[in-house]
Amino acid sequence: MAVFKPVTLFKSSSLCGLAREKQVKMxxxxxxxxxxxxxxxxxQAEHGRHDLPWQQDVTPYRVHVSEIMLQQTQVTTVIPYFQRWMADFPTLSAxxxxxxDEVMAHWQGLGYYSRARNLRKAAQHLIEQHAGHYPDDLKSLNDIPGIGRYTAGAIRSFAFSNYGPIVDGNVKRLYARLFAIYGEPNSSAVNKTMWQHAELLTPEKQSERYSQGVLDLGATLCKKSNPECQRCPLQENCFAFQQNKIGELPSAKKRKTKPVKDAHFAWLINDTTSATELMLEKRQSPGIWGGLWCIPQLTEQPYSARLVGEFTHEFSHYRLQAKVWAHQLNSVAETANAQRLYPLEQLDSVGLPTPIRNFINDMKALSKNDTN
Known part of the structure; x- marks a missing residue:
């Protein structure tokens, strides 16, 4: 079996700030x-993953939906969402x-809600521009709303069995260790190097097997912590394994302290003879929670209102600290298009951000305890 030194295609005299003597440039x-x-x-043929829901009855649409859901989200979390999605939206036309509202309700809890909006836009684009069929070339796939370089490669590879290089977080970790690619993982220089490797290594034939293989290796063996190097088929050629550099690669991301943002929301209740209703407003797109329904956000703290609760939520770039203030609506005038009263007991089918749904559920539980 051939054994070779790990290498990188990056040919500059320095690689993302790494000392020249530590680089491998052949x-x-x-x-x-x-x-x-x-x-x-x-x-991959012997040990890879073959039983995931989107690997059955493979179509470009199923691959597309699964790949969008899997962005920034664990496989185990995605599986039930994917199954529910396919049950209610089995085709592009559906x-x-x-x-x-229907689409956002199915996405609630997955986060990064622009993904759901873009999936719907992509379906409409494909119906209008491609007669409901996915193109099989990378350029046309990249022109579809919400589809970038990775997703285009995944669709072309997994759905059409054609050449389609892919690079995601798992693949970056694998290539960084295998080829000694140092530097900030999300930097443009490292990203360029990763894609150079993917483009070179992805074969014309069996592209889907290779692409699934590097994804599976990164997800199941070449893990961020406690990688199972002894089971890896590439260990004898892996720079990090051979040089005992597993802990150094990929290079650690620069940690930044998240800023804290304060927000104020209104708890607007309308008690009727038949139900207790809660005022919700639809969030504008683009923006945080865009397209979802939410308790109304206030521009400032209402000093005359009563504080009924608080919650915090971690976003990727900041921490939200929210306070919720109560109002009683004895009579409600005609509301704006973006606002609507919903019975508290009928919110299951409404697309709500997870922290808002959790807060509402906590308030409902407190109300029941108070009446017992």
Whole structure:
């Protein structure tokens, strides 16, 4: 079995700030490329994941939905969402004709809600521009709303079995260790290097097997912590394993202290003879929670109102500290289009941000305890 030194395609005199003596700059030879491909393909065929829901009855639409859901989200979390989505939106036309509220209700809890809006826009684009069919070339796929370089490659590879390089967080970790790619993982220089490797290593034939293989290796063996190097088919060629550099690669991201943002919301209740209703407003898109329904946000703290509760929520770039203030609506005038009264007991089908739904549930529980 061929053994070769790990290499990188990055040919500058310095790689993302790494000292020159620590860099490996020799390009991969054709035999090395072939060896890596076969190791990954053979391992995936025998040990990779084959039973995920989107790997059954494969269509471009199913691949598209799954790949968008899997962005920034764990597989175990995605599976039930994917199954519910496919039950209610089994085709492009079903999704394209669904209302935004219906789509957002199915997405609540997954976060990064622009993904759901873009899926619906993509379905409408494909119906209008491509007669309901996915194109199979990378350029046309990239032109679809919400589809970037990775998703285009995934659709072309998994749905059409054509050449489609992919790079995600798992693949970056694998390549960083295998080829000694140092530097901030999300920097443009490292990102460029990762895609160079993916483009070179992805084969024309069995592209789907290779792409699934590097995803599976990164997710199941080449993990961020406690990687299972002894089971990895690439260990004998892996720079990090051979040089005992697993802890150094990929390079650690620069940690930044998250800023804290304060927000104030209104708890507007309308008690009727038949139900207790809560005022909700639809959030504007784009923006945080865009397209979802939420208790109304206030521009400032209402000093005459009573504080009924608080909650915090972690976003990717900041921490939200929210206070909720109570009002009693004895009579409600005609509301704006973006506002609506909903019975408290009928919110299950309404698309709500997770922290808002949790707060509402806490308030309902407190109300029941007070009446017992």
């Amino acid at each position: 390009p991969l030879t054709p035999s090395q490329v072939h060896h890596i491909r076969q190791q990954v393909i053979n391992w 999704l394209a004709s669904a209302s935004e």
